[in-house]
Amino acid sequence: MSENLIVPTMAEMLAQGKQPEVLFWVGCAGSFDDRAKKITKAFVRILNRANVPFAVLGTEESCTGDPAKRAGNEFLFQMQAMMNIEVLNGYEAKKIVTACPHCFNTLKNEYPELGGKYEVIHHTEFLKSLLDTGRLTIEGGQFKGKKITFHDPCYLGRANNVYEAPRDLISKLDAELVEMKRSKVNGLCCGAGGAQMFKDAEPGNKEVNVLRTEDALEVQPNIIATGCPFCNTMMTDGIKNKEKEADVKVMDIAELIANAQDL
Amino acid sequence: MSYLDNILFAIVLIIGFGYFFNNIKKIIRNINLGIDVDRKDNPSSRWKNMAMIALGQSKMVKRPIAGALHIVVYLGFIIINIELVEIIIDGLFGTHRIFAFLGTAYNVLIGSFEILAFLVLVAVTVFWIRRNIVRLKRFMNPEMKGFPKSDANYILYFEMVLMTLFLLMNASDLHLQNVPGGFSHFIQAGSFPISQFIEPLFNGMSNEFVMLLTEIFWWLHIVGILVFMNYLYFSKHLHILLAFPNTYFANLKPLGQFDNLEAVTTEVKMMMDPNADPFAAAPAPVEGELPAKFGASDIQDLNWVQLLNAYTCTECGRCTSSCPANQTGKKLSPRKIMMDTRDRMEEVGKNIDANKGVFIPDNKTLLNDYITPEELWACTSCNACVEECPVNISPLSIIMDMRRYLVMEQSAAPMPLNAMMTNIENNGAPWQFNQQDRLNWKNED
Numbered sequence: 001m002s003e004n005l006i007v008p009t010m011a012e013m014l015a016q017g018k019q020p021e022v023l024f025w026v027g028c029a030g031s032f033d034d035r036a037k038k039i040t041k042a043f044v045r046i047l048n049r050a051n052v053p054f055a056v057l058g059t060e061e062s063c064t065g066d067p068a069k070r071a072g073n074e075f076l077f078q079m080q081a082m083m084n085i086e087v088l089n090g091y092e093a094k095k096i097v098t099a100c101p102h103c104f105n106t107l108k109n110e111y112p113e114l115g116g117k118y119e120v121i122h123h124t125e126f127l128k129s130l131l132d133t134g135r136l137t138i139e140g141g142q143f144k145g146k147k148i149t150f151h152d153p154c155y156l157g158r159a160n161n162v163y164e165a166p167r168d169l170i171s172k173l174d175a176e177l178v179e180m181k182r183s184k185v186n187g188l189c190c191g192a193g194g195a196q197m198f199k200d201a202e203p204g205n206k207e208v209n210v211l212r213t214e215d216a217l218e219v220q221p222n223i224i225a226t227g228c229p230f231c232n233t234m235m236t237d238g239i240k241n242k243e244k245e246a247d248v249k250v251m252d253i254a255e256l257i258a259n260a261q262d263l
Numbered sequence: 264m265s266y267l268d269n270i271l272f273a274i275v276l277i278i279g280f281g282y283f284f285n286n287i288k289k290i291i292r293n294i295n296l297g298i299d300v301d302r303k304d305n306p307s308s309r310w311k312n313m314a315m316i317a318l319g320q321s322k323m324v325k326r327p328i329a330g331a332l333h334i335v336v337y338l339g340f341i342i343i344n345i346e347l348v349e350i351i352i353d354g355l356f357g358t359h360r361i362f363a364f365l366g367t368a369y370n371v372l373i374g375s376f377e378i379l380a381f382l383v384l385v386a387v388t389v390f391w392i393r394r395n396i397v398r399l400k401r402f403m404n405p406e407m408k409g410f411p412k413s414d415a416n417y418i419l420y421f422e423m424v425l426m427t428l429f430l431l432m433n434a435s436d437l438h439l440q441n442v443p444g445g446f447s448h449f450i451q452a453g454s455f456p457i458s459q460f461i462e463p464l465f466n467g468m469s470n471e472f473v474m475l476l477t478e479i480f481w482w483l484h485i486v487g488i489l490v491f492m493n494y495l496y497f498s499k500h501l502h503i504l505l506a507f508p509n510t511y512f513a514n515l516k517p518l519g520q521f522d523n524l525e526a527v528t529t530e531v532k533m534m535m536d537p538n539a540d541p542f543a544a545a546p547a548p549v550e551g552e553l554p555a556k557f558g559a560s561d562i563q564d565l566n567w568v569q570l571l572n573a574y575t576c577t578e579c580g581r582c583t584s585s586c587p588a589n590q591t592g593k594k595l596s597p598r599k600i601m602m603d604t605r606d607r608m609e610e611v612g613k614n615i616d617a618n619k620g621v622f623i624p625d626n627k628t629l630l631n632d633y634i635t636p637e638e639l640w641a642c643t644s645c646n647a648c649v650e651e652c653p654v655n656i657s658p659l660s661i662i663m664d665m666r667r668y669l670v671m672e673q674s675a676a677p678m679p680l681n682a683m684m685t686n687i688e689n690n691g692a693p694w695q696f697n698q699q700d701r702l703n704w705k706n707e708d
Contacts, residue, residue, distance in 0.1 A: 007705045026701070028692040037704040058702040062691030070644050071680045072558065072666030074524045076687060078531040109520035114528065154645040159519025185650055189587040194644030198683035198693055202641040205592030212587075 005044050009058040010091045020055040022126070023093045025107065027100035028063050029229035035236065036229035042258035043099055043123055049263060050136045054097070060087050066102040069110070071195040078114065081106075085116035099123040099254060101155035101228045102193075108160070122156055124165040124227050124253050131172060138260045143175040148256075149221040150177065151212065151235060152187035153228035166227050166253050173260055178219040188212050190234035197230050213238025217248070224250045268478075272354040272485075279489030286496035290574060293612040297567035302512040309511045312655070317510040322653040326581070329393075332386040336422070339383035340503065343429070346376050350485055360436075363452030373453035377433065380426045381457045387422045394419075401580030404589075406599040411499070411578055418500050421491045425484060432480035434461035435473050446470050502577040506654045509575040512568050513655035518646040521663060526555055558667025560630040562608045563622075565664060572656040573604035582648035582658055588641040595641035597648035597658035603633035604661060630665055639665050640677055 013020055024047070029036040047054050065080030088096075096118045098104050108120035121129075130136035148170050156162045163184045170177045182188045191201070191208025201207060213235060216224045224239070226232045229252075236250045251259075302309075315321045320337065324330035352361045363369055394402050394415060402415070437458055439449040447470075455462070465473045495501050502509075533539050559565050582597035583589050589596050607629045615622050630636075642662045649657045669675045676684070683693045691698045 005705055007702070009702070026704075028694065028696075031701045031704060032692060032694055032696045037707070040704055056702065059699050061701055062698060063687045063693060065687070067693050068684055068687055069521060070663075071676060071684065072663065072668075072670035073676070073684055074527045074557065074667055075531065075671060076684055078523065078527050079534070080687065080691070082531055082535055105517075105519040109517050110523060113523050154643070154647075155519050158646040158650050160517050186585070186647075188590075189643045189645035189647065191587060191591075191643060194642050195680055195683065196643050199640070199677050199679040201591075202588070202593045202595070202637055204588070204641075208587045208591050208643065211591055 005041060006048050007044055008055045009060075010055045010093075011058070011060070013055045014091065018053070019092070021053045022095045022097050023088075023091070024054045024056050025064075025096050025098035025100075025103050026056055026061060027098060027103040027229070029233075030099055031061070033229060033233070035232060039099055039229060039232070039252040039254055042252065042263070043254040045258050045263040046127065046130070046136065046254065046261070049261065050130050052130070052135070057087060057091075062087075064103045064106040064111075066106045067195040067198060069106070070193070071198075077110075081111055081114050081116070085111060085114060088116055088118065093118055095119045095121070097121050097123055097126045099227075099229070099252070101153040101159075102230070105155045105159050122160075122162055122165070122227065124156075124169060125162060127254065127257055128165045128168055131169070136257075138172055138257060141174065142260055142262075143173040143223075143256070146173075146175045146222045147178050147220065148173070148175045148223045148225050149180055149216055149219050150183070150225045150227075150253075151180070151190065151216065151231055152184055153226065153231050154187065154189050154193050156227055157187055158185060166225065169253050169257060170225060173256060175223075178221060180215045180219055182215055188215060190228075190231040192230035192234050197233075207238075207241075209234035209238040210241050213242055217242060217244065221248060223256070224248060225253055225256060226250065227253050266357075269355055269357050275486060275489065276351070276355075279486075279493060283493050283496070286493070289612060289616075290496065290501075292615075293608050294567050294570045294574065296563050296608070296611065297565050297570040298563075300566035300568055302514075302568055305515055308515055312513060312515075313507055313511040316653070316655060317506045320653075322655075325651070325653075329579075332389055335379075335382050335386040336390075339379040339386075339426075342379055343376050343383075345372070346429075347488065350481070354481070354485060359448045359450060360452045363450060369452060370454035373433070374456050377430065377455060377457040380429050384423060384426045387419050387426075391416070391419045391423075401584040404580060404583055404596055404598070406596055406602055407578070407580075411602065414498050414500075415578070417494070418498065421487070421494070425487050425491065428480050428484040428487060430458045430461060432477060432484055434458035435465055435477040435480060437462050438465040438473055439470060439477065442470055447474065499576065499578045502575050502654065505571065505575040509571055509654050509656065512571065514568075514657060514660075518649055521660075524557065524667070526557065556668060557671035558669070559661070559664035560668045560672070561628040562604060562611055564668070565604070565661060569657070569661050569664075570604070570608055572658075572661075573601050573608060575654055576601040576605065576656055577654070578602060579653065581651045581653065582656070585647040585651040587643055587645060587647065593638075593641040594635070595638045597662075600634060600638070600658045600661055601656060604629060607633050630668065634665065636669055636675065639669065642666075 010023065026040055030040040062084055063080055064084060065077035068080065069077035096107055098107065101122060104120055104122045107118060150166055150170060152163065167177060188211065189208060190212050216235065224235050226235060232250055232252055239245055239248050239250060320330065320334055323333050349360065349362050353359060393399050433455055436449065437455045439446045440451045495504065556564055562570060576598070578598055580598050586595065586597050611622060614625055639662055642659065644659060646659060649659050686693050686695055690696060
């Protein structure tokens with residue numbers, strides 16, 4: 001245990017009579033998936049560096065219900081939603097940040113009707129606000145001359161119209177942002193949404209993530225940047241499939257920023 | 264034109280419009296088979312959407328070639344319809360170019376109609392080439408075999424014939440206008456930038472014969488229009504009417520926001536309420552009312568906007584060509600979802616017509632008989648189809664409602680999804696990890 005991540009929980013905060021500026025919703029992937037945990041930690045390092053008073057729910061967090069809802073199980077979704085809303089409202093959560101577009105979309109759009117009204121932002125938007133307000137500065141040197149392409153997560157882009165925040169952050173890195181032929185509103189899915197992550201694909205002639213990886217490789221990037229743990233998995237698998245692991249890295253925006261800061 | 268002509272024309276008009284409105288009534292009746300959903304909020308945003316997307320074609324031009332050609336045909340259609348008013352008045356009262364008193368303005372109008380008619384002919388020809396010679400991929404999907412393929416071509420032929428008749432009518436009319444010393448009731452009016460080149464065709468024919476031709480062209484043109492109008496009901500071409508209400512009533516919420524089923528909310532609240540009596544009897548069902556299903560297995564379970572969507576679909580295939588599942592060879596085609604919904608709706612409608620206004624169960628449903636679970640499970644809910652649709656149709660909402668039925672009514676989810684859902688129920692995560700370990704990452708290297 002070399003690094004000292006400071007990760008307060010909402011329960012600890014409450015015990016001290018404090019209310020954090022923002023609640024960091026880690027999500028299931030960010031909590032349990034080995035690759036996504038690295039993204040979670042990168043984001044926490046940045047929060048620590050910028051002295052952002054944040055807290056997580058820790059063991060009181062549970063799946064938002066997104067994959068259940070997209071699979072058609074409205075019962076399970078609403079049970080998860082109502083349990084989470086009870087916990088969040090108990091802590092009087094106002095502002096939530098998350099690195100998972102699926103959690104982001106569900107918390108932001110589908111919880112309000114069920115009694116959970118919060119200001120929900122994606123971690124790329126939050127990081128951008130930290131830079132804009134001067135609470136965080138980056139030296140982009142490390143990425144100078146690197147070509148980075150950004151894969152728009154469907155649940156961040158088309159579903160919620162967040163296209164610019166991740167791109168603004170990449171441009172701050174002194175890197176060259178290259179756009180794939182299908183990007184932003186026309187972006188192609190990585191293949192994981194709608195609960196596909198948890199099942200085998202139907203018979204076809206190709207995997208969606210391989211098709212999307214081909215899109216990315218066309219622009220010959222050094223790094224494929226994502227803003228979603230599921231996209232990250234899918235693109236990483238795509239790169240493996242194309243045997244390009246040596247040339248192309250798949251990284252979350254939070255990792256790029258953390259690396260730029262040598263965190 | 265003799266007196267008899269005018270009466271005959273009035274009868275043709277009445278029959279044409281009568282049959283048309285009768286079918287429109289059927290469409291409205293079929294759309295109302297769907298369940299209610301409130302789409303009356305935010306009228307200003309809705310009008311704006313209709314103005315921008317339907318009237319302004321803002322989403323059509325995302326694909327520039329099809330978009331530009333479509334705008335030509337669309338403008339031609341709207342503007343040449345102005346001339347229809349004159350054609351109908353002339354037909355009913357035996358007048359000739361009733362609006363000729365407008366003078367120069369009239370010449371400008373008739374001239375622009377001609378140019379538009381010519382441009383429409385060019386555009387429609389290019390459309391036909393794209394469908395039948397170039398054979399663009401999105402026109403070649405399996406669901407486009409048979410009537411849908413012919414339908415698209417019939418529409419193009421209709422437009423070619425109507426525009427040609429319009430120009431021929433003007434050309435023969437111009438020929439008679441130019442008879443030295445005048446002929447019959449043909450006054451000199453209008454400007455004919457295109458048909459002046461067709462006019463020499465009539466040189467050497469007797470004036471009476473040209474007048475007969477003019478009348479034939481006129482009749483074929485107006486009857487052709489009435490037939491085309493009545494063809495709409497059977498065709499994907501319905502979109503020229505329904506694109507407007509469809510964009511008005513389209514979803515205004517963020518694309519990622521799926522609706523929360525209210526019936527489920529009530530039940531879940533009961534389950535989670537510590538004061539609820541677990542032994543309470545369910546409230547007695549209302550007399551004659553079927554218990555509501557969760558999700559949709561047939562068209563009566565969809566909402567009326569989804570059914571309006573199905574009637575509005577023009578089968579252009581932009582949704583399917585942008586669908587990640589379809590592009591990777593899966594069976595799912597968002598366009599087919601819409602076409603199947605419409606086909607099933609028509610089938611149910613005919614059943615109701617045949618049985619004096621009551622639907623007699625026919626042992627068929629939209630699910631399985633039209634749309635298979637394999638198609639439904641291939642969707643990644645990425646919203647590409649919704650984004651791509653030039654008239655804001657949502658195939659995704661139908662897919663989701665049918666998945667809900669499969670899972671909540673039939674427990675027919677694919678096995679891995681059942682495992683995922685069991686994990687969420689038991690550990691609050693889609694994988695088999697213990698909720699108590701949720702913060703372990705903090706202390707791991």
